[in-house]
Amino acid sequence: MTTLESTSLESRIRRLEDRGEIHDLAVRYFLASDFDDYDAIAASFAETSSFAAGGFEGAAGGAGIASMIKGARTAFGTTIHTPHYVLIDFQDEDHATGLVGAHLEIAVGGTSVFGAVRYEDEYLRENDRWVFAKRNMRTIHVGDWADVQTSLTSETPVRWPGGAPAASNYPPTH
Numbered sequence: 001m002t003t004l005e006s007t008s009l010e011s012r013i014r015r016l017e018d019r020g021e022i023h024d025l026a027v028r029y030f031l032a033s034d035f036d037d038y039d040a041i042a043a044s045f046a047e048t049s050s051f052a053a054g055g056f057e058g059a060a061g062g063a064g065i066a067s068m069i070k071g072a073r074t075a076f077g078t079t080i081h082t083p084h085y086v087l088i089d090f091q092d093e094d095h096a097t098g099l100v101g102a103h104l105e106i107a108v109g110g111t112s113v114f115g116a117v118r119y120e121d122e123y124l125r126e127n128d129r130w131v132f133a134k135r136n137m138r139t140i141h142v143g144d145w146a147d148v149q150t151s152l153t154s155e156t157p158v159r160w161p162g163g164a165p166a167a168s169n170y171p172p173t174h
Contacts, residue, residue: 015090018090018096018125018130019088021129021130022086022088022096022098022123022130023086023088025044025123025130025131025132026083026086026098026100026119026121027083028040028044029041029044029132030081030082030083030102031081032044033069033073033079033081034078034079034080034081036070036073038066038067038069038070039066041062041065041066041069042062042063042065042066043062043131044062044131044132045061045062045065045066045131045132045133045135046061046062046124046126046131046132046133047061047062047126048061048133049061049062049065049131049132049133049134049135050065050133050134050135051065051068051069051132051134051135051136052135052136052137053072053136053137054137054139054158056068056069056072062131065135075108075109076106076107076108077106077107077108078105078106078107079104079105079106079107080104080105080106081102081104082102082103082104082105083100083101083102084101084102084103085099085100085101086098086099086100087099087100088123093125094124094125095122095123095124095125095133096122096123096130097120097121097122097123098119098120098121098122098123099118099119099120099121100118100119100121101116101117101118102116102117102118102119103115103116103117104116104117104142108160108161109161109162111144111161112144112145113142113143113144113160113161114142114143114144114145114148115139115140115141115142115143115158116139116140116141116142117137117138117139117140117142118137118138118140118169118170119135119136119137119138120135120136120138121134121135121136122134122135138169138170139158139168139169140157140168140169140170141157141158141159141168142157142158142159142160143157143158143159143160144159144161147159155167
């Protein structure tokens, strides 16, 4: 359901409030990531949630996902996650899907890395608040500043320092 099925003012206001809460959830997740606030990360996920990002996968609920992210972040220095859009489609009153486009700036091994990603999300209203039921980070491109100038024109635009160049999760369509 991508449009409102109910036309009551109360339903329409509720849907706008839900949309705002989900948008804020995405932003708060990024800020919690940047400030290593693992309690806030854990609280962002449902009890039975799952998370995937470039080879890291977990389905242990919020605490397990926060622990997995904490382990992955040991290789990172400063991070800046910047969301650009949050597209939300409601399935019913308590379930929605979304696509969050963002760019990242990450210090990795003494190198500044820049990239663009999309999070494919599923949201769930749990205990009267919206949380992530599923979060899948998909990489468009990433690399150090020298690689960024050609990353979108390459067949292998995913270039983590020290790793082998890889294809995008969103290959060119032309």
